[in-house]
Amino acid sequence: MIVNIAVCDDKQASLDIIQKELVKAANNLNITIETYLYMDGNEVVDLICNSKEDFDILFLDIDMPNISGLEVAKKIRNAGSDIILIFISAHEQYVFESIDYNPFKYIRKNKIEEEIEYSLKRAYKRISSENAKSIVVKTEDGEVRLKHTSIxxxxxxxxxxxxxxxxNQKRNLVGRKTIKKLYSELNDEDFIQIHSGCIVNVKYIDEYSGHDITLDNGTKLIVSRPRIKEVKEAISSYWSRRV
Structure with a gap:
């Protein structure tokens, strides 16, 4: 498996250092990587938000002119991207602001040599785990294999x-599979049945209020009364695992 890594920093010297450390870390971990270097955050936003490139990890400097790393993160998260995001900064005061964009890790620029290998190792472990989870569904266009993380x-x-x-892609399924059967086949704690006719991937839940959940694309779904407690526990469990 090749891991595609984008690196964005407004300074060429920093890009060179990060790429050098990534290559060294990848060799130590026996991981195959491809690195793509960018000095303009707006270019990264365009590539990711418009699906022009399929990156697995984004190493992102926060303190950049024109558009900050936090603004880049906001735009790609609002577009629905779940790319593994690793912030890099010389200023630790950005740590709390960065949490809003679900970063995987926060690396200090003066600690790059010490922290980048550990970050890459953890990110690779998550990518491998997520790639292993998929389900084949029969649709009107034929059989399709979907990664759990994309559902x-x-x-x-x-x-x-x-x-x-x-x-926001919709596919109509064919056949007589029931929600109950589908839920059993998924066998994934990140999925929760919110009522008799709906199964939701918890990772996409942005808000929970009363009998409703709101997904990160703005979609609102109703939670049935008997499932309220179970849904709340699933959301809390997922969010705690991501802290």
Missing amino acids: MYFEVYARRMSVFTNG
């Missing part, structure tokens, strides 16, 4: 089951 939710409406994936 936002399954929903039954008017006796038709559909799957919604990140990027």
